[in-house]
Amino acid sequence: MNLFADIHSLVLQTLEGFMQEGVLPQGLSLANVTVEPPRDPAHGDMATNAALVLAKPAKIKPREIAELLGEKLTADPRIDVADIAGAGFLNLRLAPAVWTDVAKTVIALGAAYGRSNAGEGRRVNIEYVSANPTGPLHVGHTRGAVFGDALASLLDYAGFDVTREYYINDGGAQVDVLARSVYLRYLEAHGQEVAFEDGTYPGDYLIEVGEALKVKVGDAYLGKDEDHWLEDIRNFSTDAMMDLIREDLASIGVKMDVFYSEKSLYASGRIEEAIADLESRGLIYRGTLEPPKGKLPEDWEPREQMLFKSTDFGDDVDRPVQKSDGSWTYFAPDIAYHFDKVSRGFDALIDVFGADHGGYVKRMKAAVAALSDGKTPLDIKLTQLVKLFKNGEPFKMSKRAGTFVTLRDVVDQVGSDATRFVMLTRRNDAPLDFDFDKVLEQSKDNPVFYVQYASARVHSVLRKAAEAEIPCDNNALAAADLSQNTHEAELAVAKALAEWPRLVEIAARTNEPHRIAFYLYDLAQSFHALWNRGNDAPEIRFLQEGQTEASQGKIALARAVSVVISSGLGILGVTPAEEMR
Template sequence: MNLFADIRVLVIDALDTLVTEGVLPSGLDFANVAVEPPRDPLHGDMATNAAMVLAKPAGANPREIATKLSEKLAADMRVESVDVAGPGFINLRLSDAVWSNAIDTILQQDTGYGRSRMGQGRKVNVEFVSTNPTGPIHVGHTRGAVFGDALASLLQYAGYDVTREYYINDGGAQVDVLARSAFERYREACGFNPEIAEGMYPGDYLRAVGEAMKAKYGESLLSTPEDQWIDEVRTFATDQMMDMIRSDLETLGVSMDNFFSEKSLYGTNRIESAIAELDEKGLIYEGVLEPPKGKMPEDWEPREQTLFRSTDLGDDVDRPVKKSDGSWTYFAPDIAYHYDKVQRGFDEIIDIFGADHGGYVKRIKAAVSALSDGKVACDVKLVQLVKLYKNGEPFKMSKRAGTFVTLRDVVDQVGADVTRFVMLTRKNDAPLDFDFDKVLEQSKDNPVFYVQYAHARVRSVLRKGGWGDMSAAELSGHLDNANLVDTAELAVARKLADWPRQVEIAAKNHEPHRIAFYLYELASDFHSLWNKGNEDTSLRFLDEHDQPKASKIPLALAVSVVISAGLGMLGITPAEEMR
């Protein structure tokens, strides 16, 4: 059930009638006709922009169209009143019975309420985290992990076929540094003092890798030249680090469907094939780039390179894919990786990068557009930094990691559920302050607590009725129809009816934070109704004997259905009780 979509169908049908009657010309495009909540709830339950968006193509006055359209809409039994406002906006007020029926439908659909077929099974690849396998996941990657996982769940909820993917950056020089750093911890495990030179990875986490190396190789590598152990140690250390990264992600409740190795692109002709594909399209040439803007780097000099003509596809400058010495640039394997995604048949590619990858957005989009002939959509989301605070002071780095605060540091402090919700209380491209004290407060100012408290309140009421183990669908048959009479009750019902629309908006825009915002607003409306019952006993969910009222429970139960669905989408376990 999507009540907003149903009323939009009513509007479109009315417009078709006006076309048939000759009031409107034929051939009008109704795609931009929307039905949404009005900005001011006092204006009604829903509003449509139909007259405003159709006035110009119809060559008519918008208020005249609105007047004619409102006459058609008023004839529907669901519509209590229609008001034409301003230059031609139409506000609708629906009958109370509509909202009561909506609550009953929510309970019947239970976990299916709000799920959408918008995605139509389209295949989407969501690549996120993808941190170098050289250390634990830090707090910045944690935000990207939460965002990516929540986005993937949101898209699945909206009917897409989603693959969660991690790109292992194991093909660059950083894994050689990892191997040498791990070898020093291996020497330490063998009783020698490690020589952690500048530029190596100093974190204590590599001690476990060194111990594992000793367990496997004994002391046999100590007398072996580097050129004989570097490849094997590189692979061993990378595997160990990826095991740790997988474990860290599991701590946060994140599970990947696929891990793709950058190293697999080298020596397999896959990079060459991707570049050849671009070359066949006339997008590869030999040339010299203009000097970088701003202050000239001291080591810059004009060099002929192999370039990708990415400016033809919206980029600011053409991008090198092969250096003057014949080696591939960092961008070349990224092109090959995205070519692989295109060849795997994804209809859409979503990359989630850190804030420092802003310069990569246009070139990646250009590559995907070229490699797919514009058939595969590509969206790149940047995740901004997280600032940590505790006791009013910035939270310092982790000794275990050596240089940063890790995912486990955060989860150990507040738990996975709190971590996930707080990471979604800001849009991904906005900076986020994470205060360890505030996120654990039991107050309205803490959205995690406020949403969980609303769900726990409902569950408490259900337990008192002996219904704690029953699903909404099972329980609905034992309850009276929803009886909504007060403005506070209707406000909650309207918010619940907006859930399917919010899911589709969030999925369309790739914005899972909208779900967190919606849940907080729903919880706020529910708490307001609950508190209003302190003054008006007719609004209470429990009678004088502390037993649930059959006519009031449907609304509360519907709230728990939606909050449970929303939190589940965000990877958070709904609270049964608050402690």
Template sequence: MNLFADIRALVIDSLTAMVAAGELPDGLDMANVAVEPPRDAAHGDMATNAAMVLAKPAGLQPRAIAEKLAARLGADDRIAMAEVAGPGFLNLRLDPAVWQGVVKAALAEGRDFGRSDMGKGVKVNVEFVSANPTGPMHVGHTRGAVFGDALAALLDFAGYGVTREYYINDAGAQVDVLARSAYERYREANGLSPEIAEGLYPGDYLIPVGEALKANYGDSLLDKPEADWLADVREFATDAMLKMIREDLALLGVTMDVFSSEKAITASGRIEEAIEALRGMGLIYEGTLEPPKGKLPEDWEEREQTLFRSTAHGDDVDRPVKKSDGSWTYFAPDIAYHWDKVHRGFDQLINVFGADHGGYVKRLKAVVSALSNGRVPLDIKLTQLVKLYKNGEPFKMSKRAGTFVTLRDVVERAGADVTRFVMLTRKNDAPLDFDFDKVLEQSKDNPVFYVQYAHARVCSVIRKAGEAGIAADDATLGAADLSQISHEAEIGLAKKIAEWPRLVEIAARGHEPHRVAFYLYELASDLHALWNRGNEDTSLRFVQEDAGVSQAKIALARSAGVVISAGLGILGVTPAEEMR
């Protein structure tokens, strides 16, 4: 049930009837007709812009359209009031039975309440994390992992066919550095002093890799030149790092559907295939680039390169794909990878990158536009930095990682549920402060606790009902006389519950899972407010002496719990049944 969609359908039907009656001309585009909550709740429950958006194409005054539309809407049993405001906005107030029906629907549909078919099975690839396989994941990866996983869950809930994907950067120079770093730990495992030169990875996490190399190779690699052991150690160390990354992701509750290897894509000839496809479109040419704007770098040298004409697809400058020495640039494997994704039949692509990848946005969008002939949109979401605090001070770096705080550090101190929720309390492109003390405190200022506490209170109500001998299963609650839900505070909570299906679609359309976290906090606030009013007005308490009255009021609380549970499910957070 999506009440806002239902009332919009009523508005569209009424406008269609007006066309049939000659009150509006044929051929009007009603796509931009919306039904939304009014800016001021005092004006009603919903508002529609129908008269405002149709007035000009219809050649009529907005108020004239709004008054005729109001008369038709007022004839529907769900509409208690339809009032024209200002130049032609139409405010609607719904009958209380409508809000009571929302409670019934939430109980009947359970955690599927709010689930949408908006996506219509469109195939979406969400690529996120994609950390270099050179060490444990750090806190920046944590935010990207949570955001990407929640976005994928949100899109799934909204009816899209979602694939979660991790791109393994296992073909660049960084994996050679990993191999050399692991080799030093292998030497250490064989009783020699490791030589962790500048540029190598110093973290203790490579000590077990060195020990595993010794268990596998003994001391046979010690006297060999690098050329003899580099490839084997690189593969061995990369596999070990990927195992560690999978374990880190599992700590956070993240499971990928696909791991794509840069090395495998490069070896498959995809780079050459993609470049030739672009060449066939007239988008690859030999040329020189202008020097960067501003101060000319001292090492700038004008030289002919193989370039992708990305400016033809919205980029600021054309991009090199092959260096003057004939080797591929870093951009070339990215082209091949996105060519591969397009060929796998995805209808939409979403990449989640760290803030330091902002320079890649336009070039990647350009190449996907070119390779898909504009068919496949690419949305790139950048996640901003996370600053960690403990006791009011910046959280110290991890010795195990060598240079950064790891995902494991964060999850082991705060827990996966807290970590995930907090990472979604800011929009992805806004910086986030993560204070270990604040995220674990039990107060309204801690959104994780506040939402979990609301769900725990609902569970407590169900337990108290059972102790009082009142049946409180969903089927019984759904069959209760819900007209008992009539107080403004109760109706207010039901109204907030009714917003959930609309919120899901808005958040999914905008690729904004943080909206779910914000909404859950607001819903929890309304539930807590009703609970607190019950301390003063006993008629508002959920458990009453009369079983029938209790069941109606418990139905309201339970429906809020259903939505909180569904929302937390999207965020990847386990709902709390009791607080300790």
């Protein structure tokens, strides 16, 4: 059930009827006709822009269309009032029974309420985290991991076929640095003193890796040149780091469907295949780029190179894919990786990058547009920085990591649920302040607590109902009489519940899972307001002493709130609370 979609369908059917009757000209496009909540709730429950959208093409004054439409709509028993506002907006007020029945629908459908088939099974690949396999995940990766995972769950909930994917950056020079760092820990394990220089990684997390290498190979690498051990230790270290990363992800409830190795692109000839595909389309040429303004990128050189015509697809400049010495640029394997994604038949691609990858957006979009003939859209989501605070001060560095605060540092402090929820309380492209004290604070200002408290309160009601021997199973509540739930505070909760299906579709369409967190806070706010109003208005309390049927009607509303909170938190990867401790 999607009440907004139902009324929208009613509006469209009415307008189509007007066209058939000759009241409106035939063939008018209704694509831009909407039914949404009005900006000011005092104006009504829903508003449609139909008259404003159709006035010009129909050559009829908008108020005339609004009057005809309002008269017709009020003949429907669901609509009590249709008021014209301004130049022609039509504000609708629905009958109270429409709202009181929402809770009954929620209970009857359970976890299926709000689920959508908007995605129609279309296949979507979401690549996220994709951290270099050189150490544990840090707090910046945490935000990308939570955002990507919640987005994947959201799209799955909205009817898409989602693949969660991690791209292992194991083909670059940073993995050589990792191997040298592990070798130093290996020497340490043999009792030698070492110094971490030349950018090697000093984090304590490599101590165990060095010791494990010693157990595996003994003294086979002692006193040997780098050529003898580099490749073996690269592979050993990468595997060890990926095991660590998988453990980090598991600690925050993230499980990938696919781990894709960059290194495999070199070994399989996939890079050559992707470049050849672009060349066959006339999109590869040899040329010399003008030096870019400002700081020169690492892959620029004032020599003839193999270039991709990315400007044909909206990029600022053409991009080098092969250097003059024949080696591939960093962009080439990225092209090959996305070529592989396109070849796997996905209907849409989503990449979740850190804020420092903003310069890659246009070139990657250009590459995917070229490789797919514009048929496979690529949406790139950038996650901005996270600033950590504790006791009013910036949170200190992690000794174990050596240079940064790890995902585990955060989860160990506040838990997975709080970490995930807070990471979604801002848009992905807005900076986020993560204050450990506020995350653990039990107040309305802490959205994690506020939503979980609403869930716990509902379960408290259900426990007390059981003690009072009031039947509160789903069948009993779905059959309850909700006609007495007409207090403004009760209707506010019902209206918030009715927003859920619409909100899910909007969040999925825009790839914005933070909307779910915002919605849950608003729903919790409506529920807490109802709870508190019950202190002064006994007739709206959930348990009506000596009145089983009246109590069931009130409890049904509360139960519906917990159903939707559970679904919303499920998308965010958070476990709903049954009691607060």
